[in-house]
Amino acid sequence: xxxxxxxxxxxxxxxxxxxxxxxxxxxxxxxxxxxxxxxxxxxxxxxxxxxxxxxxxxxxxxxxxxxxxxxxxxxxxxxxxxxxxxxxxxxxxxxxxxxxxxxxxxxxxxxxxxxxxxxxxxxxxxxxxxxxxxxxxxxxxxxxxxxxxxxxxxxxxxxxxxxxxxxxxxxxxxxxxxxxxxxxxxxxxxxxxxxxxxxxxxxxxxxxxxxxxxxxxxxxxxxxxxxxxxxxxxxxxxxxxxxxxxxxxxxxxxxxxxxxxxxxxxxxxxxxxxxxxxxxxxxxxxxxxxxxxxxxxxxxxxxxxxxxxxxxxxxxxxxxxxxxxxxxxxxxxxxxxxxxxxxxxxxxxxxxxxxxxxxxxxxxxxxxxxxxxxxxxxxxxxxxxxxxxxxxxxxxxxxxxxxxxxxxxxxxxxxxxxxxxxxxxxxxxxxxxxxxxxxxxxxxxxxxxxxxxxxxxxxxxxxxxxxxxxxxxxxxxxxxxxxxxxxxxxxxxxxx
Amino acid sequence: xxxxxxxxxxxxxxxxxxxxxxxxxxxxxxxxxxxxxxxxxxxxxxxxxxxxxxxxxxxxxxxxxxxxxxxxxxxxxxxxxxxxxxxxxxxxxxxxxxxxxxxxxxxxxxxxxxxxxxxxxxxxxxxxxxxxxxxxxxxxxxxxxxxxxxxxxxxxxxxxxxxxxxxxxxxxxxxxxxxxxxxxxxxxxxxxxxxxxxxxxxxxxxxxxxxxxxxxxxxxxxxxx
Numbered sequence: 001x002x003x004x005x006x007x008x009x010x011x012x013x014x015x016x017x018x019x020x021x022x023x024x025x026x027x028x029x030x031x032x033x034x035x036x037x038x039x040x041x042x043x044x045x046x047x048x049x050x051x052x053x054x055x056x057x058x059x060x061x062x063x064x065x066x067x068x069x070x071x072x073x074x075x076x077x078x079x080x081x082x083x084x085x086x087x088x089x090x091x092x093x094x095x096x097x098x099x100x101x102x103x104x105x106x107x108x109x110x111x112x113x114x115x116x117x118x119x120x121x122x123x124x125x126x127x128x129x130x131x132x133x134x135x136x137x138x139x140x141x142x143x144x145x146x147x148x149x150x151x152x153x154x155x156x157x158x159x160x161x162x163x164x165x166x167x168x169x170x171x172x173x174x175x176x177x178x179x180x181x182x183x184x185x186x187x188x189x190x191x192x193x194x195x196x197x198x199x200x201x202x203x204x205x206x207x208x209x210x211x212x213x214x215x216x217x218x219x220x221x222x223x224x225x226x227x228x229x230x231x232x233x234x235x236x237x238x239x240x241x242x243x244x245x246x247x248x249x250x251x252x253x254x255x256x257x258x259x260x261x262x263x264x265x266x267x268x269x270x271x272x273x274x275x276x277x278x279x280x281x282x283x284x285x286x287x288x289x290x291x292x293x294x295x296x297x298x299x300x301x302x303x304x305x306x307x308x309x310x311x312x313x314x315x316x317x318x319x320x321x322x323x324x325x326x327x328x329x330x331x332x333x334x335x336x337x338x339x340x341x342x343x344x345x346x347x348x349x350x351x352x353x354x355x356x357x358x359x360x361x362x363x364x365x366x367x368x369x370x371x372x373x374x375x376x377x378x379x380x381x382x383x384x385x386x387x388x389x390x391x392x393x394x395x396x397x398x399x400x401x402x403x404x405x406x407x408x409x410x411x412x413x414x415x416x417x418x419x420x421x422x423x424x425x426x427x428x429x430x431x432x433x434x435x436x437x438x439x440x441x442x443x444x445x446x447x448x449x450x451x452x453x454x455x456x457x458x459x460x461x462x463x464x465x466x467x468x469x470x471x472x473x474x475x476x477x478x479x480x481x482x483x484x485x486x487x488x489x490x491x492x493x494x495x496x
Numbered sequence: 497x498x499x500x501x502x503x504x505x506x507x508x509x510x511x512x513x514x515x516x517x518x519x520x521x522x523x524x525x526x527x528x529x530x531x532x533x534x535x536x537x538x539x540x541x542x543x544x545x546x547x548x549x550x551x552x553x554x555x556x557x558x559x560x561x562x563x564x565x566x567x568x569x570x571x572x573x574x575x576x577x578x579x580x581x582x583x584x585x586x587x588x589x590x591x592x593x594x595x596x597x598x599x600x601x602x603x604x605x606x607x608x609x610x611x612x613x614x615x616x617x618x619x620x621x622x623x624x625x626x627x628x629x630x631x632x633x634x635x636x637x638x639x640x641x642x643x644x645x646x647x648x649x650x651x652x653x654x655x656x657x658x659x660x661x662x663x664x665x666x667x668x669x670x671x672x673x674x675x676x677x678x679x680x681x682x683x684x685x686x687x688x689x690x691x692x693x694x695x696x697x698x699x700x701x702x703x704x705x706x707x708x709x710x711x712x713x714x715x716x717x718x719x720x721x
Contacts, residue, residue, distance in 0.1 A: 306507070
């Protein structure tokens with residue numbers, strides 16, 4: 001196909017293309033059927049003529065009392081036409097008349113030629129014309145030829161003498177005129193009806209295609225209406241549970257997921273901007289008020305200290321946000337090695353103890369020995385630190401935090417339980433969301449940033465550690481990390 | 497003028513209170529929606545500054561409840577929510593103005609002044625007889641003579657002039673000029689009125705503030721009847 005034609009096809013609408021392909025395929029089949037019918041009819045017609053000619057020939061041979069295989073010379077055929085017709089003259093008058101009439105309507109032509117094609121004798125009906133001759137034919141041969149401007153069907157019978165030598169041919173022909181008109185008309189009808197059938201077929205197919213793909217139009221219309229502000233648009237589902245129904249429901253599900261993602265992103269953006277803008281507003285406002293009037297040195301110092309504290313909080317928040325962003329874009333890959341859990345947990349607890357003690361919270365650690373897991377030690381450290389600092393944050397003075405590490409069917413289970421305020425069951429799923437806080441005030445009185453547990457979840461996912469959480473409000477929360485056991489790189493020290 | 501700030505972020509509430517008090521406002525602070533709403537409904541404030549995202553009851557709901565109670569007190573929304581939808585939603589909930597965080601303190605002051613602006617005057621200044629006061633610069637003029645007042649004296653005079661030709665009871669004056677931490681000993685008003693009268697008399701406006709015995713005080717545009 002030419003490029004322009006290809007381009008034309010590529011911009012053609014689906015309904016036109018379906019109609020076109022369908023019409024081409026059907027047109028091809030109709031063409032084959034028409035051609036087959038035509039040739040079959042033609043064959044039947046010629047066979048009838050051939051039968052007629054065959055009959056004629058046998059009559060001639062009967063009349064002249066010779067056989068084509070024992071040819072005695074052309075003398076016996078001297079007056080073939082008269083003889084043949086005289087024979088008929090012996091019949092009853094009425095019958096003769098009928099035959100003559102028939103003869104006139106469908107006159108037959110007889111011609112004798114020698115083996116070189118020279119005419120020896122011919123019937124009177126031929127007058128001055130000569131029938132076509134095909135030399136060197138061994139058997140009886142039927143063919144069409146042009147005779148005096150009109151077509152005839154003729155047979156050429158070889159005449160051989162007793163020795164099998166070819167002496168000449170008997171050629172018998174009948175006009176094809178009426179039969180040709182029939183065949184010609186049939187051809188005309190076929191040629192005319194072919195486009196006449198194809199055009200309505202195309203239009204019909206097109207309208208069926210339009211109806212069949214109308215749900216697609218709805219899909220397109222809905223998708224076009226869709227924008228960030230109206231993500232709640234859905235495609236109306238078609239009545240039949242067919243492929244288009246599945247397409248529509250699949251796209252609807254996609255829209256749903258998109259809407260959720262947009263919602264989450266919007267939520268996150270709103271939360272992040274709140275969390276970042278608040279300390280900024282505090283620092284800015286405090287300094288603006290501070291600079292309006294001259295003040296005592298002590299006043300300046302307390303306000304500047306306050307601002308520094310806010311800025312540090314903001315810096316921590318930005319760090320965590322960036323860390324989360326890096327993990328989420330998978331730019332950071334964990335460096336997984338066989339890690340001994342005990343020293344790592346002890347290390348984190350040691351760091352957290354001053355904060356816990358300041359709040360009057362005790363931390364107890366109960367570890368089974370030789371717990372080794374495949375993990376990134378740095379990330380694991382961060383997971384423990386976040387969970388423990390979270391536990392400290394939401395626990396009150398006098399309570400305790402219990403950390404337990406044990407083996408369980410090829411896994412290492414670490415649990416961190418506090419006796420803090422707990423999380424209501426319906427909010428448990430959301431605690432790993434960025435900026436989620438059970439207390440919706442997002443007050444900074446707890447000092448939290450709302451990102452700790454999202455980071456825990458992300459880091460755990462990266463290392464294939466399962467994090468689960470159980471909580472009873474006002475009783476406490478337990479975080480459980482399920483890690484796969486790794487073979488210890490060192491030989492286990494057995495007690496002697 | 498007495499304001500209520502409903503803001504859960506102590507840092508923001510803190511500097512707002514400091515800054516506004518320096519501008520001679522009496523300022524109360526509520527750290528959550530519920531206590532804020534209680535304060536707003538039980539006290540007569542001249543203006544509320546409300547954060548949107550606050551614990552217990554959201555700023556929007558606080559705003560709706562106040563409007564439902566029939567109060568027309570000016571409400572300024574102060575929030576980090578900054579999309580067009582948020583602004584429209586906030587204003588439609590009944591807020592008079594909407595300030596996005598982070599904001600300029602000077603802008604906040606200007607927007608507060610807009611809410612107090614006299615409907616029939618082009619500028620922010622207030623006057624009674626020959627006395628003119630400027631709430632922006634906190635200057636007071638009797639004719640062309642400037643009178644120097646302490647912040648409390650200024651706030652008291654501003655309140656009386658804003659409510660001129662109306663009797664201001666002692667309890668109303670306490671409510672609007674002093675903040676919630678002040679024990680409602682109304683005799684302090686008499687002391688400040690005495691100071692004010694002394695300073696005004698020196699400038700030739702001695703009879704501006706009149707006593708309504710047993711009730712309170714009044715400033716009349718036309719002077720003594």
